[in-house]
Amino acid sequence: MTTLKVGIASYGEMKARTLRIARGELRVARDEPKVWFTSTESFAKLLSAKNRELLRVIDEHAPGSLEELAQMTGRAKSNLSRTLKAMEGYGIIRLDRGERGRIKPRVLADKLELDVPLTRRSVGTRSRRVS
Numbered sequence: 001m002t003t004l005k006v007g008i009a010s011y012g013e014m015k016a017r018t019l020r021i022a023r024g025e026l027r028v029a030r031d032e033p034k035v036w037f038t039s040t041e042s043f044a045k046l047l048s049a050k051n052r053e054l055l056r057v058i059d060e061h062a063p064g065s066l067e068e069l070a071q072m073t074g075r076a077k078s079n080l081s082r083t084l085k086a087m088e089g090y091g092i093i094r095l096d097r098g099e100r101g102r103i104k105p106r107v108l109a110d111k112l113e114l115d116v117p118l119t120r121r122s123v124g125t126r127s128r129r130v131s
Helices: 011-022 040-046 049-061 066-073 077-089
Strands: 002-008 035-037 093-097 103-107 109-115
Touching: 002 040, 035 040, 040 077, 049 066, 049 077, 049 103, 066 077, 066 103, 077 093, 077 103
Parallel strands: 002 035, 002 109
Antiparallel strands: 093 103
16 A cells, blocks of 8 residues: 655645645645645544544455445444545545445555644745746
8 A cells, every 4th residue: 555645734825835836836846745634633633543443444344335334333324424535535545436336435545644844934845946
């Protein structure tokens, strides 16, 4: 599997960074995060101990549907669906359509690296300026 590199930046910082990239003023470095959270709190909420256990169950047991996953974990299907869609949005899992339209979750990354800026200047400063 792969390591997913995650960064933390406010919405305003990400918007400014994205505009700089679009204008050609900033080039994204290879080692920069590809996935961004707007706060450490949102990151922690999505990757809580309960949700990391969910990822472990998906990886080890490869459930064929959300119903099967709900039975394995004791979590409500509606709760699982919301959580898994959020994880899919961040590139942590993929939801594949299986037999008869059943949704089958698959873990995409087995490791995560977190890049947390400690000062305002550190957001996007590792990107190289385009000449």
